[in-house]
Amino acid sequence: MASLIKRFRATLSTPGLLIGTLLFALSLTPSLLPRDFVLQGILSGASFAIGYGIGALGGWLWEYMELKLPPGRVSLIIKLSAAVLCIVVALISLYLNTGWQNSVRKVMDMPPVESAHPINVALVAIVPAVLLIAIGSIIAYGVSLVSRWLRRYVPQRVAFVISIVIVGVLTAYLFNGLLLRNALRAADTFFERLDALQFQMNPTPAPTDPLASGSSASLVAWDTIGRDGRVYVETGPSKEKIQEVIGRPAMQPLRVYVGLRSAPTLEQRAQMALDELKRVGGFERSVLVVIMPVGTGWVDPPAVDTLEYLQAGDVASVALQYSYLTSPLSFVIEPTYGTDAAQALFKAVYDYWTTLPRDHRPKLYLHGLSLGTLASQGSTELYDVLGDPYQGALWAGPPFSSPTWSWATANREPGSPEWLPRFRNGASIRFNNQTNAVDIPGAKWGPMRIVFLQYASDPVVFFSYDAFYRRPAWLEGERGPDVSPDLAWYPVVTFLQLALDMALSQTSPMGHGHVYAPRDYIDCWVSILDPPGWDKASIDALKKTLEPLYTSPGQA
Template sequence: MTRQAAERAGVSANGRWPARVLVGPSAGGVLCGTLLFALSLTPSMTPRAPVIQGLLGGALLALGYLLWQAAVGVAAWLGLAARTRAPVLLRRIALLVAGVLALVALAAGRGWQDSVRAAWGLPPLEGFASVWIATLALVAFLLLLVFGRLFGRLSDRLSSTASRALPTRAARAVGLLGATALAALLLDGVVLRGVLRMIDESSRLADDFVPPDTAPPSDPNRTGSAASLVAWEDLGRMGRDWVARTPSAEAIGTFWGGPARTPVRVYVGLIAAPTAEERARLAFEELRRVGGFERSHLVIAMPTGTGWLDPGAMDTLDYMTRGDVASVAVQYSYLPSPVSVLVDPTHGLEEARALFDLVYRHWTGLPREDRPRLTLHGLSLGAFLSQETVPLLDVLGDPFDGAMWAGSPFLSDFWRMVVDRRAPGSPAWRPRFGNGSLVRASNQEGALDRFDADWGPMRLVLLQYGSDPIVFFDWSLALRRPDWLGPDRAPDLSPQMRWFPFVTFAQVAVDMALALGVPGHGHDYQAQHYAPAWAAALGVEDWSSEDTERLAEHLDGASG
């Protein structure tokens, strides 16, 4: 094969795939990458800091460059275009257009970010740090470019070796697949696993640490006391904090101006027993020991990945029931929920199923007139695990009373079913499911009472914010506009946000890591929104908006 023929075929004369297909200088690649960089500055679901914006822009700049180079390489390989350099004037025009496009986008970036901040009730930016964003984007792009060059050289080397026994194009395919496999092995087997081990180890050490000024409870009816089946040290950091924060009967009674009880909180840490079944059994026995089945309300709560239970939800529950409630939870991981979702979202299913089965089996054996109202709860990954453990067809004969699930993540089949089968005309961010007798969804605006039918024997309540990327992320975002991004959108979603192929996918994926930090938006759920959701799930019929406001102010003052 002559050199000219080889170049037209997309390979070098010695049969190797040139690295230039991926990383060679290309004005067209720069223009395509700059277009994606510019689009990355447009509004998404959450506000973005300059560092995050710069790194995201650099990644999309590299992606656009790669897409252009890959398209040129495929066209040349198919014989649709010759691999020749464009005229100098055309290249200069492309680079000039790219520069102007970047400057225009950076100038508009502040207004775009302010539109997101306004939807979240945040003040406008004082500055946009355009130079810092552009610098970070360029550095990130160059680093990815270096990685691409190394990848291309590795592919060349493997192709060259394979060409001794295979035809040129087959050798090229072998080189590309081999380089891809080695890169994936390096990233997944070395880098990713090393990072996960570091996160897991640091989280485990933090979970085991008991501050010297934190003493176990003296009340024998509290988990972690000397009389408890679970040692104080075995509750873990999140469990100790949750149990120690239990509001007293005096505090709840003072708020209501009448009698109240001290809530029951049962928690079993990850180190309390070696298996999921043993931890669930330990929690169940402790729940029986402290009289959890003798309360008016019993809640099975699945924590987030780290074992955390949101005080906004749990304190609201305790006050709303005047303390006549027992809550039980089992820790299943040390990893934060976003990490758990990426690594193994089903981790924790054994604990959730075992605990539900034990509690539900005992609960159904109690006299109906004497047993508590049984309700399920979970936030984020905890909501997903709780939903996955509910055997709806098996409990129809004797259903539990309800559930309150907040921030159901995108991987939840139950949440997706509710959205996909919502009533025509209802928005994806607050779907109306059926006649409302079984499932109702709410957000900051409530809307739990806007249904045609009364509640049935089971009340399933979904609370989600329309700006929560953990709820609304979807893999299809790369190629399809989501329903929640139409004209009828959530009140805390920027009216200027638009869908762009690949770009919106990357934006929302990054938004998932930025979803906490602004109460009442994103993935940061608040007591004033938990309260009406709990009232609906628990069947507290006389709960009013004034009660919600007063309780939210009280809890905010107590935590402050």
């Protein structure tokens, strides 16, 4: 046992401990979303492991360059002093974690927590820290093993460089290429089969309304629509409910949904969506919205319900499922697949729409949330529709890689913050958050109206890879209304915090993070559509009526 302890002490990296503890402490500072002790422990453990790896690599380079090291007794004193310092820093940061978490909860109107459970955080952190350090040690051992073998044929330093390349490429291929993608594809297939099995075991009756997708009159089979598609078809407001809320006559909104199993190929599913839309009279309504769901096929109820109330039911919408995985997983497994689906659906609808007389066809709009926004932005190139453009789009929670959003944000007016940009004169693109910033004094809309709905606390929107080494622009100047004033940028750590926030973006309360509130959808739709029969008082009344109906997040 004594020999094992001695060996462990000898291999322990002092620079690794110092930098690992520093990153551990910084990981406890606020980010965009609040965290419980389990998630905080996972984040802090991973941060420590990465910091330890950075420090250990630095220490190894010091020795590799044959720089002078302190003598044995001095080295021991340094190690002991470093250990004490690390313990003190870790304890202080764990103590401060409660206040930091409450600073995030305060700006999101959440009640404060009495404790962030520091002991639990520390215990949970041990698991990812040990696991990741072990993986790093195995990779380092692999480099050493390959290097020793190559030394038989090439000089030592050349062998070392080649071994790093070989092991690095193999590791990247193993985790990203072989394991991750295949595992996610298998997961997509598994969830598709699970969805079908769940329906077989607990079938829900098909709609009786002949205008509903999946009904006996529909071209789409009810058992192929998918769980989230069935929710979309069944849960919208009825004609009677709309009349009750708005106090005037209304129509029954039309919702068309085609599932991933509704037809064998993407082109066939897009054609089926068009045929179903024509069957129910979707092109006879005043407004037609082409929707791209999130990765699971989910369509955010507040987005579509508010539209149907504002239009007094005089609206048709069509959606096409392209995956069974959540948006973050779909983005990893096949980021272009949603775009392929969006292009197929838009082309089918648009090509038919352009054959109709301009004064006898609906206004055409696009909509998406999260990955659906990314896909929807890729529906078409602007030059393909310049001769007969669609009327606009409402894109909520645009992922950080969204091309149109990125371009408009990068070219925003000087002085406008990244979390709420102003694009030129506001004639074509506007941004909105909780403050109804979409109404710009003096600005006039052009023929195409595009609105991005985003919250400053949405990590799906404001994650970026370069946060690893550079301070994000949205932290410059005035903060967003729901971003903690204690949030600061730290290399490596902020990147890890935002990555975790993005994976858990649906855990925030309504109106923050990636959970968009009906009141904000209403402001966007009003600006885009100019729906008839509404004034400020009636719009405020609609917001007040609908707000209590949506309390839980969706499935982006």
